[in-house]
Amino acid sequence: xxxxxxxxxxxxxxxxxxxxxxxxxxxxxxxxxxxxxxxxxxxxxxxxxxxxxxxxxxxxxxxxxxxxxxxxxxxxxxxxxxxxxxxxxxxxxxxxxxxxxxxxxxxxxxxxxxxxxxxxxxxxxxxxxxxxxxxxxxxxxxxxxxxxxxxxxxxxxxxxxxxxxxxxxxxxxxxxxxxxxxxxxxxxxxxxxxxxxxxxxxxxxxxxxxxxxxxxxxxxxxxxxxxxxxxxxxxxxxxxxxxxxxxxxxxxxxxxxxxxxxxxxxxxxxxxxxxxxxxxxxxxxxxxxxxxxxxxxxxxxxxxxxxxxxxxxxxxxxxxxxxxxxxxxxxxxxxxxxxxxxxxxxxxxxxxxxxxxxxxxxxxxxxxxxxxxxxxxxxxxxxxxxxxxxxxxxxxxxxxxxxxxxxxxxxxxxxxxxxxxxxxxxxxxxxxxxxxxxxxxxxxxxxxxxxxxxxxxxxxxxxxxxxxxxxxxxxxxxxxxxxxxxxxxxxxxxxxxxxxxxxxxxxxxxxxxxxxxxxxxxxxxxxxxxxxxxxxxxxxxxxxxxxxxxxxxxxxxxxxxxxxxxxxxxxxxxxxxxxxxxxxxxxxxxxxxxxxxxxxxxxxxxxxxxxxxxxxxxxxxxxxxxxxxxxxxxxxxxxxxxxxxxxxxxxxxxxxxxxxxxxxxxxxxxxxxxxxxxxxxxxxxxxxxxxxxxxxxxxxxxxxxxxxxxxxxxxxxxxxxxxxxxxxxxxxxxxxxxxxxxxxxxxxxxxxxxxxxxxxxxxxxxxxxxxxxxxxxxxxxxxxxxxxxxxxxxxxxxxxxxxxxxxxxxxxxxxxxxxxxxxxxxxxxxxxxxxxxxxxxxxxxxxxxxxxxxxxxxxxxxxxxxxxxxxxxxxx
RNA sequence: GGGUGCUUAGCUCAGUUGGUUAGAGCGUCUCGUUUACACCGAGAAGGCCAGGGGUUCGAAUCCCUUAGCACCCACCA
Numbered sequence: 045x046x047x048x049x050x051x052x053x054x055x056x057x058x059x060x061x062x063x064x065x066x067x068x069x070x071x072x073x074x075x076x077x078x079x080x081x082x083x084x085x086x087x088x089x090x091x092x093x094x095x096x097x098x099x100x101x102x103x104x105x106x107x108x109x110x111x112x113x114x115x116x117x118x119x120x121x122x123x124x125x126x127x128x129x130x131x132x133x134x135x136x137x138x139x140x141x142x143x144x145x146x147x148x149x150x151x152x153x154x155x156x157x158x159x160x161x162x163x164x165x166x167x168x169x170x171x172x173x174x175x176x177x178x179x180x181x182x183x184x185x186x187x188x189x190x191x192x193x194x195x196x197x198x199x200x201x202x203x204x205x206x207x208x209x210x211x212x213x214x215x216x217x218x219x220x221x222x223x224x225x226x227x228x229x230x231x232x233x234x235x236x237x238x239x240x241x242x243x244x245x246x247x248x249x250x251x252x253x254x255x256x257x258x259x260x261x262x263x264x265x266x267x268x269x270x271x272x273x274x275x276x277x278x279x280x281x282x283x284x285x286x287x288x289x290x291x292x293x294x295x296x297x298x299x300x301x302x303x304x305x306x307x308x309x310x311x312x313x314x315x316x317x318x319x320x321x322x323x324x325x326x327x328x329x330x331x332x333x334x335x336x337x338x339x340x341x342x343x344x345x346x347x348x349x350x351x352x353x354x355x356x357x358x359x360x361x362x363x364x365x366x367x368x369x370x371x372x373x374x375x376x377x378x379x380x381x382x383x384x385x386x387x388x389x390x391x392x393x394x395x396x397x398x399x400x401x402x403x404x405x406x407x408x409x410x411x412x413x414x415x416x417x418x419x420x421x422x423x424x425x426x427x428x429x430x431x432x433x434x435x436x437x438x439x440x441x442x443x444x445x446x447x448x449x450x451x452x453x454x455x456x457x458x459x460x461x462x463x464x465x466x467x468x469x470x471x472x473x474x475x476x477x478x479x480x481x482x483x484x485x486x487x488x489x490x491x492x493x494x495x496x497x498x499x500x501x502x503x504x505x506x507x508x509x510x511x512x513x514x515x516x517x518x519x520x521x522x523x524x525x526x527x528x529x530x531x532x533x534x535x536x537x538x539x540x541x542x543x544x545x546x547x548x549x550x551x552x553x554x555x556x557x558x559x560x561x562x563x564x565x566x567x568x569x570x571x572x573x574x575x576x577x578x579x580x581x582x583x584x585x586x587x588x589x590x591x592x593x594x595x596x597x598x599x600x601x602x603x604x605x606x607x608x609x610x611x612x613x614x615x616x617x618x619x620x621x622x623x624x625x626x627x628x629x630x631x632x633x634x635x636x637x638x639x640x641x642x643x644x645x646x647x648x649x650x651x652x653x654x655x656x657x658x659x660x661x662x663x664x665x666x667x668x669x670x671x672x673x674x675x676x677x678x679x680x681x682x683x684x685x686x687x688x689x690x691x692x693x694x695x696x697x698x699x700x701x702x703x704x705x706x707x708x709x710x711x712x713x714x715x716x717x718x719x720x721x722x723x724x725x726x727x728x729x730x731x732x733x734x735x736x737x738x739x740x741x742x743x744x745x746x747x748x749x750x751x752x753x754x755x756x757x758x759x760x761x762x763x764x765x766x767x768x769x770x771x772x773x774x775x776x777x778x779x780x781x782x783x784x785x786x787x788x789x790x791x792x793x794x795x796x797x798x799x800x801x802x803x804x805x806x807x808x809x810x811x812x813x814x815x816x817x818x819x820x821x822x823x824x825x826x827x828x829x830x831x832x833x834x835x836x837x838x839x840x841x842x843x844x845x846x847x848x849x850x851x852x853x854x855x856x857x858x859x860x861x862x863x864x865x866x867x868x869x870x871x872x873x874x875x876x877x878x879x880x881x882x883x884x885x886x887x888x889x890x891x892x893x894x895x896x897x898x899x900x901x902x903x904x905x906x907x908x909x910x911x912x913x914x915x916x917x918x919x920x
Numbered sequence: 921g922g923g924u925g926c927u928u929a930g931c932u933c934a935g936u937u938g939g940u941u942a943g944a945g946c947g948u949c950u951c952g953u954u955u956a957c958a959c960c961g962a963g964a965a966g967g968c969c970a971g972g973g974g975u976u977c978g979a980a981u982c983c984c985u986u987a988g989c990a991c992c993c994a995c996c997a
Contacts (some may be wrong), residue, residue: 048959241997255997269997308996315997322995452924452992459993539992574932576990608933608945613925614990616932624945627959638956675936683934687944699961874941881940887977895939895978902940 045641049633051597054741059174062740065750067110068181070117070529073753078114079529080106081513081562082173082180083537083545084188086125087162088132091172092579093571093605093617094538096589099176100602101536101568101682106179107733108677111755117529119516120173120180122166124189126472126505127231131223131394133158133471146224151470158471162189172590177598177736179752184525186516188508189473196515197473197508198488200556205477205486209410209422209555210465216317216324217464219402221347223395225468226406228504229461230544232390232399239387243309243380244373246294247287251280253380255309257387258319259373260365263292263353264342267315269326272300274311290372291356297337301326319343319401343400362400407466407475407501415555425554426547427457434560440531442550445566445680446612449542456543465504472502510548513561535562538570539612566680569614571605576616592622599735600625606682606734607690628690629738632731635698636742639720644713648746649722651763655715658704665696666723667761673730674759686734693727721746722762729757861917868913871906878903 066072080102085095102118110116137145137157145154166187173180186193204210217226243255246262256262268285270277280298287294296314303322304313317327317339330337342357344350349357349365357365373379391398411423420428428434430450433441444450466475478485478496485491490498508515513535517526531553537546546565553561572578573585580586592601603625609615640646654660669692676685701723708716725746732739732751743751881887882899 045956047957257997303995305996313995313997320995320997322997325995448924455923455993543992610934613933618932620946621932623959627957630959631957634957634959636956641956679936681936684936687934691944698957702956703961870941878940881977884977890977891939899940906941 045633045637047634047637049597049630049738049741051599051629051737052594055175055177055593055598055737058737058740059177062179062750062752063182065752067750067753068118068179069183070115070181073110073115075113075115075754077117077529077533078106078109079117079532080119080534080536081516081532082118082120082178083535083541084121084123084186084509084512085169086128087122087165087169088125088128089165090168091589093587093589094579095172096176096592096601097568097571097605098536098538099173099178100605101566103176103178103736104602104606104682104733105534105536105680107736107752108758110179110753111729111732111751111758113754113756115528117184117525118178118180119184119186120170120178120182121186121188121512121516122169123505123509124162124187124471126467126502127223127225127227127394127469128505129162130158130469130471133161136161146470155470175590175593175598177602179736184516186512188505188512188515192518193508193511193515194473196511196519197503198476199520200511200552201476201503201507202486202488203556204409207416209413209415211408211410212405213408213462214403214405215408216319216321216401216403217406218390218392218399219345219404220392220395220397220399221345222397223392223469224345226404226464226466227392227394227399228464228506230506231393233393234388235391236386236388239385239389241383241385242370242373243383245378245380246285246289246296246314248376248378250285250287250296252277252312253310254312254314256314257385258316258366259369260349260357260362261316261319261342262289262314262369263294263349263357263365264316264318264340265289265294265296265314266317266338266340267297267299267326267330269299269301269304269313269315270311271304271306272302274304274306277312290369290376292354295338297335299326299330299335299337301329316342318403321401324401324403339403341403343402345402345404347400406464407477407499409463409465411460411462411551422551422555423457423460426460426551427454429550429554429560430454434554434558440560442560442562443564445564449539449567449612453542453547456547463504465507466499466501467504468501470502472505473508475499475501475503506544506548509545510552511556513549513553514557519557530557531560532562534564534566536566536568539567540570542567564680567612569609569612571617572614574616574618576614579617587617592619596622596626597629597737599629599738603628603686603734607686609683611680628694629735631694631698632735633738633742635693635702636724636728636745638702639724640742640745643717643721645717646721646745648725649718651765652719652722653715653765654719655712656704656708658701658708659716659719662696662701662723663719663762663764665692666726667764670726670730670757670759670761689727689730689734693731697723697727726757726762729755864913864917868910868917871910871913875903875906875910878906 062068070077082102083098085091106116106118133154134145142148149157170185201210218229218232219225220227239257241255241257242259243253244259245253246265252268254268270281272281277298281300282298284295284297287296299315301313303326304311315323315326315337317323317337318341324339327337327339340352341350342353343362347362349360349362351358353360353365357368360368370379389398409422411426412421414421415425418425425434428436429440429442430444430453433439444453475498476486476488477499478491479499480491480493480495480497485496490496511519513532514526514530517523517529519526535546549561553559570578573587577583577585589601600622604621605615605617607621607625652659652663654663669688672688673685676682676688702720705716705720725743728739728743728746729751732743732755736752740751878899882896882903888896
């Protein structure tokens, strides 16, 4: 074995061997099903660190469960990411000198280009997932836009259409002028920008002023809304004013609406039904009351003013129109004030431009409509699955870790409005609806007969993502996979897609299958850079996980991503962390190297007999580790599990026991070696989910088969027989001597001469002299049967043996004395506080026994320590 | 405006239902070691757990409150 572990030399070969073994595929596994669907990365480029984190989490979980004997399935996949991908390709084309890709290439050609880009990007991504060591079943690879998944999309669309849950409606939606497409409310990113708030009058004879940041939209105002109880405007309610607003005649009715804040501005709000979601709602309310107000579109889908605005404004851009209106208001003296404010505006996540509210005919999913035959709305289904369980069945409850995200999920659902699912881009699932004159056809197959035209729009990408947990299992076919693995067992995702994705998966699954999509969701936080900034292209602080893997190895990266991180909280990523991971991997490698190269006969050891106190200690500690790790994994405490293993591996096993073992071997090599092999092999098993590559490589020294399948050692306590423990006394002496040396600040490098004196044990000690020398790194000066304490020495007692250590070689006496005095004070204080507690009746009567007991123990220890300190001070 | 999270060692963060001198990694300092590992070992320094109040025998942990930071949601026109 080489001195240092160099991951590059092993990882690819190991991954290939895993793939060839076939164990990524659950068809070759027995046991209870355990399924995880990989959140499909967008085919818009390459993986980033967030994906690396997700892959680490999923793979730790899957490998652990597989070793526990579960029939594990991790389905890998990618997402066609409709808008995101098309936007990316168009952006690239614009850069390459094609300013209007859609016009220039047309639907088919552009689609072909996007497809080519997506395929290339997909290839890169899948390679990257392999690089992380992810044990996904590649034979079940899925893609949201492949044939099987598209079939599921159509199936669901038609079902929803037939149930009346999908409908076509004309209403105000978010429109990206740049992208020439709608986007859903969730896809908006709110950005703060400075704006001007104009307070004005529509005309000189209009009775009150209103405020706006968008004067140009006021050309489409058809009402003025005030709060129903606002006394100032009572007398105007219901009246209609005809005004000439900067050259456009408007009819404005004064209406009442609860939503108007009477304290804001003048308490009166200009209503523009066509260009504001809120105003549109008021418009609908009025309509419902039978008091319809007009709806005038003044901004077109091209972002310019429509013919409705008359010759004066038609064709102007929004900005130009605004200037013109403001200029006109100023000129006519209608502008009361102009104020600089900070405004939060919704902009398109993908295209980046500020969206316009425009009334359009679009497809929607009705979330507040009762589902035929179910007596519930989609919204209710979505909520129920998380609160009490689907259909009130606690067995069908989605459990979210950490719990606090449930709350934000509920509040999101409460605010949820009908979901606009149609997009005017081309890259995506085409809406399965055809038109012929007045006829409308919605079906899984093309309609029969001539003259049908398919709806040109495509579906929101989250529509297909919502089906992911079951479309990946071959639904709508009633596949074996579907029966075996549904609902899926576990899911992990970042909190930023809780609403986008988790909510929609719950919606789709409960509606379509009458079943929850998964039992458990683990929410992780976002990775940020060293300064706490998000990783983003625009900041240029992105890190390619593959570069990190190439430099430090996948195991090191995996460990660095999960260590010191808690669920749902953001974590900072920096190279030093990966370095620490690399050191750990290397440590494990070197521990193995030491054991495997120094042991006579490398073989699996089924059971061991501890011979010494050290043996006993390390074995019981190891049992404890197995036990704790089982608990940690059950609670998804990956970080705690990893750190537990690290501490045992490094501090207990490597630094402590290995050193002891070196000495013990001089007396009983065979038995010590057995324990080393015993622990090492089992330790590899525990490590494997976290560091699959390095453990697998070391494992080859023990076994010929891969270690990735069933291993009872993951959870079973090691089998340890009752041992003879004949070295206990020697061990105790060694510990005592080491302690003594530490207490007196003797430099550990210097070999100190110790005198061990006793009656009965003298003979035995002489036999063990070599061992003690080695272990405690001391010289034994003499072993005597009568005890005369030598001049200038200190002593400690082990059982019925007294050990003297000469004080020669001690550091500065006065300084030591001062330190000891200080220490004595501290211990005395501590002791006093303990005594006080222990004499407190309230405490004794109310505290649990264990606590009182442990306190008594501590008191004893403290007293002992105090005595030692006093003894030391007296000597100095 | 509503909500959530965070504030713990120089830095990055753990701390499971309250349980008794508060932990890790990195960094710093001292000493040592080069036949498992300098990607090493033995030690040390460093914390009124953001401030204040309360509940309790006992609080980093529960409650109230103040401040700062971050994020999410919402129709301040």
